[in-house]
Amino acid sequence: MSESVYKIIELVGSSATSWEDAAKNAVETAGQTLKDLRIAEITQMDMKIENGKVAAYRAKVNLSFKYQSSKGSV
Amino acid sequence: MSESVYKIIELVGSSATSWEDAAKNAVETAGQTLKDLRIAEITQMDMKIENGKVAAYRAKVNLSFKYQSSKGSV
Amino acid sequence: MSESVYKIIELVGSSATSWEDAAKNAVETAGQTLKDLRIAEITQMDMKIENGKVAAYRAKVNLSFKYQSSKGSV
Amino acid sequence: MSESVYKIIELVGSSATSWEDAAKNAVETAGQTLKDLRIAEITQMDMKIENGKVAAYRAKVNLSFKYQSSKGSV
Amino acid sequence: MSESVYKIIELVGSSATSWEDAAKNAVETAGQTLKDLRIAEITQMDMKIENGKVAAYRAKVNLSFKYQSSKGSV
Amino acid sequence: MSESVYKIIELVGSSATSWEDAAKNAVETAGQTLKDLRIAEITQMDMKIENGKVAAYRAKVNLSFKYQSSKGSV
Amino acid sequence: MSESVYKIIELVGSSATSWEDAAKNAVETAGQTLKDLRIAEITQMDMKIENGKVAAYRAKVNLSFKYQSSKGSV
Amino acid sequence: MSESVYKIIELVGSSATSWEDAAKNAVETAGQTLKDLRIAEITQMDMKIENGKVAAYRAKVNLSFKYQSSKGSV
Amino acid sequence: MSESVYKIIELVGSSATSWEDAAKNAVETAGQTLKDLRIAEITQMDMKIENGKVAAYRAKVNLSFKYQSSKGSV
Amino acid sequence: MSESVYKIIELVGSSATSWEDAAKNAVETAGQTLKDLRIAEITQMDMKIENGKVAAYRAKVNLSFKYQSSKGSV
Amino acid sequence: MSESVYKIIELVGSSATSWEDAAKNAVETAGQTLKDLRIAEITQMDMKIENGKVAAYRAKVNLSFKYQSSKGSV
Amino acid sequence: MSESVYKIIELVGSSATSWEDAAKNAVETAGQTLKDLRIAEITQMDMKIENGKVAAYRAKVNLSFKYQSSKGSV
Numbered sequence: 001m002s003e004s005v006y007k008i009i010e011l012v013g014s015s016a017t018s019w020e021d022a023a024k025n026a027v028e029t030a031g032q033t034l035k036d037l038r039i040a041e042i043t044q045m046d047m048k049i050e051n052g053k054v055a056a057y058r059a060k061v062n063l064s065f066k067y068q069s070s071k072g073s074v
Numbered sequence: 075m076s077e078s079v080y081k082i083i084e085l086v087g088s089s090a091t092s093w094e095d096a097a098k099n100a101v102e103t104a105g106q107t108l109k110d111l112r113i114a115e116i117t118q119m120d121m122k123i124e125n126g127k128v129a130a131y132r133a134k135v136n137l138s139f140k141y142q143s144s145k146g147s148v
Numbered sequence: 149m150s151e152s153v154y155k156i157i158e159l160v161g162s163s164a165t166s167w168e169d170a171a172k173n174a175v176e177t178a179g180q181t182l183k184d185l186r187i188a189e190i191t192q193m194d195m196k197i198e199n200g201k202v203a204a205y206r207a208k209v210n211l212s213f214k215y216q217s218s219k220g221s222v
Numbered sequence: 223m224s225e226s227v228y229k230i231i232e233l234v235g236s237s238a239t240s241w242e243d244a245a246k247n248a249v250e251t252a253g254q255t256l257k258d259l260r261i262a263e264i265t266q267m268d269m270k271i272e273n274g275k276v277a278a279y280r281a282k283v284n285l286s287f288k289y290q291s292s293k294g295s296v
Numbered sequence: 297m298s299e300s301v302y303k304i305i306e307l308v309g310s311s312a313t314s315w316e317d318a319a320k321n322a323v324e325t326a327g328q329t330l331k332d333l334r335i336a337e338i339t340q341m342d343m344k345i346e347n348g349k350v351a352a353y354r355a356k357v358n359l360s361f362k363y364q365s366s367k368g369s370v
Numbered sequence: 371m372s373e374s375v376y377k378i379i380e381l382v383g384s385s386a387t388s389w390e391d392a393a394k395n396a397v398e399t400a401g402q403t404l405k406d407l408r409i410a411e412i413t414q415m416d417m418k419i420e421n422g423k424v425a426a427y428r429a430k431v432n433l434s435f436k437y438q439s440s441k442g443s444v
Numbered sequence: 445m446s447e448s449v450y451k452i453i454e455l456v457g458s459s460a461t462s463w464e465d466a467a468k469n470a471v472e473t474a475g476q477t478l479k480d481l482r483i484a485e486i487t488q489m490d491m492k493i494e495n496g497k498v499a500a501y502r503a504k505v506n507l508s509f510k511y512q513s514s515k516g517s518v
Numbered sequence: 519m520s521e522s523v524y525k526i527i528e529l530v531g532s533s534a535t536s537w538e539d540a541a542k543n544a545v546e547t548a549g550q551t552l553k554d555l556r557i558a559e560i561t562q563m564d565m566k567i568e569n570g571k572v573a574a575y576r577a578k579v580n581l582s583f584k585y586q587s588s589k590g591s592v
Numbered sequence: 593m594s595e596s597v598y599k600i601i602e603l604v605g606s607s608a609t610s611w612e613d614a615a616k617n618a619v620e621t622a623g624q625t626l627k628d629l630r631i632a633e634i635t636q637m638d639m640k641i642e643n644g645k646v647a648a649y650r651a652k653v654n655l656s657f658k659y660q661s662s663k664g665s666v
Numbered sequence: 667m668s669e670s671v672y673k674i675i676e677l678v679g680s681s682a683t684s685w686e687d688a689a690k691n692a693v694e695t696a697g698q699t700l701k702d703l704r705i706a707e708i709t710q711m712d713m714k715i716e717n718g719k720v721a722a723y724r725a726k727v728n729l730s731f732k733y734q735s736s737k738g739s740v
Numbered sequence: 741m742s743e744s745v746y747k748i749i750e751l752v753g754s755s756a757t758s759w760e761d762a763a764k765n766a767v768e769t770a771g772q773t774l775k776d777l778r779i780a781e782i783t784q785m786d787m788k789i790e791n792g793k794v795a796a797y798r799a800k801v802n803l804s805f806k807y808q809s810s811k812g813s814v
Numbered sequence: 815m816s817e818s819v820y821k822i823i824e825l826v827g828s829s830a831t832s833w834e835d836a837a838k839n840a841v842e843t844a845g846q847t848l849k850d851l852r853i854a855e856i857t858q859m860d861m862k863i864e865n866g867k868v869a870a871y872r873a874k875v876n877l878s879f880k881y882q883s884s885k886g887s888v
Contacts, residue, residue, distance in 0.1 A: 083229065084229070084231075084284075085229055085230070086230065104289075
């Protein structure tokens with residue numbers, strides 16, 4: 001039964017070139033630790049501006065993965 | 075009068091490279107059949123993840139086109 | 149059982165005089181083909197402007213009607 | 223490329239006993255015609271009341287399936 | 297003062313029979329590790345479909361519990 | 371004219387077994403006093419948790435009924 | 445202090461001709477009993493359809509008025 | 519069964535000093551008549567401005583309390 | 593490149609007779625100064641009430657027009 | 667007619683002590699230039715954190731004032 | 741690259757005196773363990789009521805901080 | 815005090831190639847006149863379609879910058 005429980009966390013990734021890269025950075029950084037990543041939904045996108053130019057594209061992602069109810073996992 | 079009625083349908087396109095391509099795939103697939111496409115609004119974006127990597131960018135689009143009230147058109 | 153399934157489609161109607169007319173145009177155009185129309189909810193209203201004047205009132209409507217699962221009906 | 227395009231339609235199902243049945247009725251009625259149904263999201267739930275009692279549970283579902291850009295499929 | 301701080305996490309539970317069971321699975325799996333669970337709000341419900349039939353009911357829940365600011369608790 | 375005016379109130383019902391029962395409890399309690407109940411929309415669902423178990427399913431409902439503008443009715 | 449407390453109720457008015465009339469019907473019916481009505485916000489508009497024609501325009505309004513905390517006023 | 523039904527009403531309170539006071543005014547005015555008040559959610563906050571200065575802070579609150587289905591209680 | 597940048601401003605128009613007139617007043621007042629008005633979306637509608645009667649229909653509109661990045665234009 | 671047109675602008679104010687002060691700062695700074703300010707709605711509140719402490723309370727406000735269609739006023 | 745990934749968690753703080761204190765309690769409790777806290781957005785505010793009086797102000801905050809993909813950090 | 819007040823304006827940028835370019839066009843056009851641009855949030859994305867092909871990607875951005883309460887600055 002519990003094997004079908006997923007957890008969703010919210011991350012913000014950043015990139016100098018695109019929102020695709022920004023979101024990919026967030027996902028792949030999380031993927032170094034989390035197993036069974038499944039879907040990442042984009043919930044917000046913005047740009048950081050410096051000196052009138054776009055300095056970074058940022059994407060907020062909701063990332064779902066298999067939930068382990070072991071100690072320390074929350 | 076009735077010539078100014080538009081219909082809106084919701085499609086999900088997919089691409090290995092970007093949300094622009096994902097949305098374009100949805101629009102151009104629909105364009106093989108539907109005439110007078112006008113505007114496509116993005117209503118949701120996500121990523122499918124496999125083995126900790128982004129496998130596909132997906133875009134949900136609301137696509138408006140001229141409504142023909144002929145039989146079979148709904 | 150299946151006779152109580154309804155489908156909802158989204159249309160945009162237009163009128164030079166009012167949003168009531170715009171919505172009515174969308175509904176009555178659809179009514180030439182669809183049977184058992186029931187409720188039309190307004191989900192968006194805007195105005196097209198030309199030369200600083202209102203050229204058209206437009207209403208987006210969600211229209212529900214009895215769903216026929218026969219071929220070609222989607 | 224185009225094989226990965228999905229379409230989403232909105233249906234309302236009804237049941238005397240539960241929202242699960244109401245949603246299932248909508249999905250299975252659609253399944254008689256549509257192939258490759260994938261996900262059905264619940265977007266609204268209500269109850270019809272008669273004589274002060276609940277007469278029906280109704281569920282609105284957004285149903286995604288593989289989009290065929292052939293003629294007549296919109 | 298800090299004893300009144302709660303944390304909210306988002307889980308997705310699944311069940312072959314109902315959304316009540318799906319949500320209960322998510323809550324009770326979390327309850328094996330987390331103490332002082334308080335409220336679980338439903339934020340989304342959907343169905344997975346296989347071969348035109350409902351294969352699983354899924355519920356997304358926002359679950360609040362007492363927040364421990366000890367190391368490893370985030 | 372005034373006979374077509376409806377009022378909407380918001381109630382929260384509770385049940386140990388299901389959201390259907392929770393919503394039905396709210397509707398039928400209201401039905402002891404209010405006449406011409408028509409539609410009850412679900413606007414929120416949650417669960418109360420005690421000792422790591424689901425203690426109650428709760429449903430918030432928007433309930434519409436015929437509005438009587440007589441004294442004391444608001 | 446308490447003289448500045450307002451209450452908001454939700455009504456649905458109906459009219460054969462326009463949403464302005466539908467909303468006005470709701471407000472003026474309430475005005476027969478309630479004093480110090482102030483603002484009525486439109487929160488939803490729909491149309492009832494019969495035989496493929498618009499039978500009624502309906503407007504849901506949030507109506508604010510001075511709150512009297514006397515018995516029976518809730 | 520019916521003892522667990524709650525009703526939610528919407529009030530707007532006002533204060534010259536803070537939104538906390540504005541919300542408290544609404545709650546405590548209601549508390550003179552209503553019993554078993556439980557939770558008050560803030561749904562909107564604004565300020566009334568006179569002569570370029572803030573004249574009042576206003577808070578809209580959704581207030582839940584035990585529902586009595588006796589006559590006159592709606 | 594910069595010729596395709598549009599700005600959106602939010603106005604509230606008012607009328608004794610209809611929301612169409614209220615929105616038109618906002619648009620045509622703006623049109624005395626702004627060039628290349630394009631679309632006006634309705635984002636909110638309400639009514640001002642005096643002595644239990646509707647005194648004014650008000651419409652909030654989001655109005656888009658060609659953006660001139662010259663001094664003073666923001 | 668045009669005297670009843672209002673414009674709405676969005677400002678973000680900041681304060682070391684409270685959201686009331688943050689919003690008041692935004693309103694009173696605007697009041698040095700704009701006449702006939704009327705209502706300021708709070709649309710978002712956040713806190714800036716430095717060294718684990720709250721450094722500033724920030725409030726986003728939608729501020730309405732009488733719209734002058736003279737040159738330079740947009 | 742990965743150093744620019746942020747995580748967002750949702751906490752609920754509580755205070756007998758104000759929402760500013762409630763939110764500050766949540767942030768500063770988290771700050772005992774988490775480093776590089778950045779922004780805390782308020783997403784909901786309510787009040788707990790006891791005996792017809794406000795017993796506590798509660799604020800729900802979305803708190804962002806630098807994400808460490810080391811083991812145990814999720 | 816007043817130096818910490820920011821203003822937010824809404825622009826729509828356009829590009830033949832991507833939403834990143836569309837948003838960048840809006841920001842950099844504004845940057846020719848406005849100083850101290852800070853953050854640009856994406857609030858809507860769509861595509862203009864001509865002859866069944868995507869003709870332009872458009873992004874709506876909310877752009878914040880330091881507010882100068884001098885004359886003409888609104």
